[in-house]
Amino acid sequence: MTASPARPATLPPELPEWDPQWSRLVGAACADGVRTFHVLDTLPALRAQGIEPTGTILALHGNPTWSYLWRRLAAATVAAAPAAAAAGERVWRVIAPDQLEMGFSERLAHPALPAPRTGDWRRIADRVADFDAVVTQLLAEVPGSDAVSGAAEAPAVSAHPVVTLGHDWGGVLSLTWAARNRARVAGALTLNTAVHQPEGEPIPAALRAALAGPLLPASTVLTDAFIRVTLELADRLDPALARAYRLPYCARALRGGVGAFVADIPVNERHPSYRELQRLGEEIAGLDVPALILWGPKDPVFQERYLRDLRARLPQADVHRFETTSHLLAEDVDYAATILRWLRHRFPAGRSHAPARADGAQNASSDGAPAPGDGARLIFDALDARAQDGSPASVDMSRTPAQTVSWAHLSFVVDRIARGLQLAGLRRGDRVSLLVTPGNDLTAAAYGVLKAGGVAVVADAGLGPAGMTRAIRAADPQWIIGEVPGLTLARAAGWPGRRVSVRPLGALPGRALRVETSLTALVRDTPDGPIATPGLDDDAAILFTSGSTGPAKGVRYTHRSLGALAGLLAGHFGVRPGTGLVAGFPPFALLGPGIGATSVTPDMSVTKPRTLTAAALADAVAAGDCTMVFASPAAFANVVATAADLTAGQRAACGRVELVLSAGAPVPLSLMDAVAQVFPAAQLHSPYGMTEGLLLTDIDRPGVAQAAESGEHGVCVGTPIPGVELTIAPLTMDGTAAASLLSGADAAGVLGEVVVAAPHVKDGYDRLWDTQAQSARDGSAAEDSDAGAGAGPGAQRHRTNDIGHLDAAGRLWLEGRLQHVITAPGGPIGPAGLEAIVDELPGVLRSAAVGVGPVGTQAIVCVLEPNPAQGLHPGLAPLELADAVRAAALAALGLDVAAVLVAREFPTDIRHNSKIDRSRLARWAAEALAGGAL
Numbered sequence: 001m002t003a004s005p006a007r008p009a010t011l012p013p014e015l016p017e018w019d020p021q022w023s024r025l026v027g028a029a030c031a032d033g034v035r036t037f038h039v040l041d042t043l044p045a046l047r048a049q050g051i052e053p054t055g056t057i058l059a060l061h062g063n064p065t066w067s068y069l070w071r072r073l074a075a076a077t078v079a080a081a082p083a084a085a086a087a088g089e090r091v092w093r094v095i096a097p098d099q100l101e102m103g104f105s106e107r108l109a110h111p112a113l114p115a116p117r118t119g120d121w122r123r124i125a126d127r128v129a130d131f132d133a134v135v136t137q138l139l140a141e142v143p144g145s146d147a148v149s150g151a152a153e154a155p156a157v158s159a160h161p162v163v164t165l166g167h168d169w170g171g172v173l174s175l176t177w178a179a180r181n182r183a184r185v186a187g188a189l190t191l192n193t194a195v196h197q198p199e200g201e202p203i204p205a206a207l208r209a210a211l212a213g214p215l216l217p218a219s220t221v222l223t224d225a226f227i228r229v230t231l232e233l234a235d236r237l238d239p240a241l242a243r244a245y246r247l248p249y250c251a252r253a254l255r256g257g258v259g260a261f262v263a264d265i266p267v268n269e270r271h272p273s274y275r276e277l278q279r280l281g282e283e284i285a286g287l288d289v290p291a292l293i294l295w296g297p298k299d300p301v302f303q304e305r306y307l308r309d310l311r312a313r314l315p316q317a318d319v320h321r322f323e324t325t326s327h328l329l330a331e332d333v334d335y336a337a338t339i340l341r342w343l344r345h346r347f348p349a350g351r352s353h354a355p356a357r358a359d360g361a362q363n364a365s366s367d368g369a370p371a372p373g374d375g376a377r378l379i380f381d382a383l384d385a386r387a388q389d390g391s392p393a394s395v396d397m398s399r400t401p402a403q404t405v406s407w408a409h410l411s412f413v414v415d416r417i418a419r420g421l422q423l424a425g426l427r428r429g430d431r432v433s434l435l436v437t438p439g440n441d442l443t444a445a446a447y448g449v450l451k452a453g454g455v456a457v458v459a460d461a462g463l464g465p466a467g468m469t470r471a472i473r474a475a476d477p478q479w480i481i482g483e484v485p486g487l488t489l490a491r492a493a494g495w496p497g498r499r500v501s502v503r504p505l506g507a508l509p510g511r512a513l514r515v516e517t518s519l520t521a522l523v524r525d526t527p528d529g530p531i532a533t534p535g536l537d538d539d540a541a542i543l544f545t546s547g548s549t550g551p552a553k554g555v556r557y558t559h560r561s562l563g564a565l566a567g568l569l570a571g572h573f574g575v576r577p578g579t580g581l582v583a584g585f586p587p588f589a590l591l592g593p594g595i596g597a598t599s600v601t602p603d604m605s606v607t608k609p610r611t612l613t614a615a616a617l618a619d620a621v622a623a624g625d626c627t628m629v630f631a632s633p634a635a636f637a638n639v640v641a642t643a644a645d646l647t648a649g650q651r652a653a654c655g656r657v658e659l660v661l662s663a664g665a666p667v668p669l670s671l672m673d674a675v676a677q678v679f680p681a682a683q684l685h686s687p688y689g690m691t692e693g694l695l696l697t698d699i700d701r702p703g704v705a706q707a708a709e710s711g712e713h714g715v716c717v718g719t720p721i722p723g724v725e726l727t728i729a730p731l732t733m734d735g736t737a738a739a740s741l742l743s744g745a746d747a748a749g750v751l752g753e754v755v756v757a758a759p760h761v762k763d764g765y766d767r768l769w770d771t772q773a774q775s776a777r778d779g780s781a782a783e784d785s786d787a788g789a790g791a792g793p794g795a796q797r798h799r800t801n802d803i804g805h806l807d808a809a810g811r812l813w814l815e816g817r818l819q820h821v822i823t824a825p826g827g828p829i830g831p832a833g834l835e836a837i838v839d840e841l842p843g844v845l846r847s848a849a850v851g852v853g854p855v856g857t858q859a860i861v862c863v864l865e866p867n868p869a870q871g872l873h874p875g876l877a878p879l880e881l882a883d884a885v886r887a888a889a890l891a892a893l894g895l896d897v898a899a900v901l902v903a904r905e906f907p908t909d910i911r912h913n914s915k916i917d918r919s920r921l922a923r924w925a926a927e928a929l930a931g932g933a934l
Helices: 043-048 067-086 124-139 169-180 205-211 215-222 225-231 239-249 256-263 274-284 304-313 335-346 381-385 407-424 440-451 461-475 484-493 507-512 519-525 559-572 586-594 614-623 633-641 648-655 669-678 701-708 769-775 831-838 879-893 918-929
Strands: 023-030 033-041 055-060 092-097 162-166 187-190 291-295 318-321 392-396 403-406 431-435 455-458 479-482 498-501 515-518 539-544 554-558 580-583 598-601 628-631 659-662 683-685 688-690 693-698 715-720 725-730 752-758 796-806 812-817 822-824 827-829 847-852 859-864 897-902
Touching (some): 033 067, 055 169, 055 335, 092 124, 124 274, 169 187, 169 274, 225 239, 225 256, 291 304, 291 335, 318 769, 335 769, 381 407, 392 407, 407 440, 407 515, 431 440, 431 461, 461 484, 479 484, 498 519, 554 559, 598 614, 614 628, 614 648, 669 683, 683 701, 693 752, 812 831, 822 847, 827 831, 831 847, 831 859, 831 879, 847 918, 897 918
Parallel strands (some): 055 092, 162 187, 187 291, 291 318, 392 598, 431 455, 455 539, 479 498, 498 515, 580 598, 580 628, 859 897
Antiparallel strands (some): 023 033, 033 092, 688 693, 693 715, 752 796, 796 812, 822 827
16 A cells, blocks of 8 residues: 655645646556656646647656756747647647656655665666656557557657657656657657766766765755755856745755655665666667757766767767756756757658767768769878879978978878877777877878878867867867877866877876877888778868857868868869968868868967968968968968068069968958058959858959949958859848848848858768757758758758848858847848948048847947057047047948947957957947946
């Protein structure tokens, strides 16, 4: 007979963000009798709207939360239901029980405080059984939601898919239930959780503290310290929400389940639940349904190693990392929107639910050869083709003296590194972080990794230590190849991966940095032999964005798209045997050998493009007999500023340059004109691209001059290069981009987000499923397609986050970034159009247009960069200059500028020193106008 509960289940009182319609008390037959659960269930709310669900989400909280954790998902599904039903899309029901002893479910009578190996408290196996009892009963309320569809080992296909969702220990419990109910589960989702404690790895310190002897009852039951500490892992949780979380545990008698849950964590093989957790982990590894893992990387308990383990058990899983979040990511980000987008993509109404390729996983490929006639190539093919060529392939000007490497030697070194890495254990698809300064060493290491089938992870030093740490942990490499500074940072920051140094370090520093071998040793000691090369559709590289608009994002390229990019660059810019390229931008330095060009790395700081001097650039040109030069606008600005120091010989070298390229930020005509004085025989081009697509449009100096006379506003970046399709997603009144896309004459003059499609565009964002899904939207019925319609075979679509418009001639004019749109009462405004006008005024060094005030009613504020020559100081701009700015804006664009300010400095991105962080300037302007500090 069922024992009487120590405290019956109850309904929650009125709480913020909680709809009483969601609360139900449900009796379910558990192993120890009928127990009553409090359950969040949106079925009554849906039926109140006359809507029946066509899909169900079974959600399970962890410790010490309760179903309140899922309130925003419940609200989102109910709010989306009418539109979804009207459009024939799937309507999702949410079922989220409070576990027994927790939330508002019943408490049972227990003899004592919980301890790790004593007492009759509920353990892991009991909680899985409890979950099964209550959800099985509730699923039966909707026809079809509890039906068994097909064989247990086959992907579930049902008119009413059921998916699981969990967090914390609710994650492993819900995944286990899904694995044991494979015949009726179509998908599985989880937030931060852990399935297995890796061998030799210590339990996280935060959890060890709670498990330590007398601290367990003191922190979990006698006081609510454990609950409060957990809630502090959210970013600025509203006090009212924190009180709602604590409410079911407001008295000592109500917190026994919290302590029991902690006590049931199997810290070693002697724990009663240890074997059960091992069994659960094995069962989860057999779960082959579509899966989504949402992760908060700053979680001090469920750390990166647990995500690594989850991905190994669920290799088909899509992953989305919310980089700035911790344990309670459900409180910090709109995770519900991500879940609903994923469900819409994986389980569209009327379609089967076959698993798709996992985000960030290695593509399958039968061999390394291109299909007959498809023209595709591997980027290291250029090295094989010139393996007997004694002419220079790579020149490193940062060395003293400069170091030149021939094609033959580079090919030999690359082959030895590739085979040596394979013999050392590198497997096809292993990720290799390259912590090497741009130059010959990085070139050899990168091409060796690529040829071995590794995935080159390139997070350049321009991201800074914190940015690099975040990027490397996101990519989670199996290997690190580095120089001493990079290896030291990796050791101090605890980055993952086996270590290989560039050169031998000696016994003591080698042990300190955990280095196994060196590239020098691999080249010297590796015997000749076959190299198992990768396939075209294998992942080749993870490159990182500059982080100018948030945490740097990893961008995946396959060998096919990387080869397409190399071929495009070579063809578009006329690279031929003997072409030399001075690359003041690391990605292009790496691409040099792949496009068959001698690649010269100038003597400059990679993290500070402005350190490139005219003399250093001229010396690099002379060393490689170069005909091409690439650098950022900030680098060229300093080249122009130091051009007077050039010797006659250096000027002669610059005079032999045929092509000058500058990108990464707008290149004004005045800078182009000044650069032309340094390179008098060169064509000057300003191609438009980004990490996600390094070459998309192109314009030359005459084209810039012609555009300046057109009357259009913004920064003209020319027309698409062959194979690139440009479309525009119009901006709405609130400054967001529409789902629909415009092209051709329909797009002319329409301000919107620039959308591109081309074969050489990224293959996806790495472990950022939602970011990739949003980026690939094409505005069609199949909205989450990865392909770009009409852009040719293999084209990938990418929403650039840049805003602009196309003119009648098909030229693209950029007007800023999507998050920098000014939402004025008259409609959205792109800041770059106004900035282009203001930048031409006497006394203005550089400007930034920002919006201040609520969305839809923002005032336009123009911020000027301090100009030492004009004696400008932070604060309100001089009256005469402010009047000139206002008059120019009104005359050219019909815009009223509310204020003109001078900033102390302009915040820019680290990589290019050119992209202005208008969001920071907008916050500063709002504070300054409110009387804050300047």
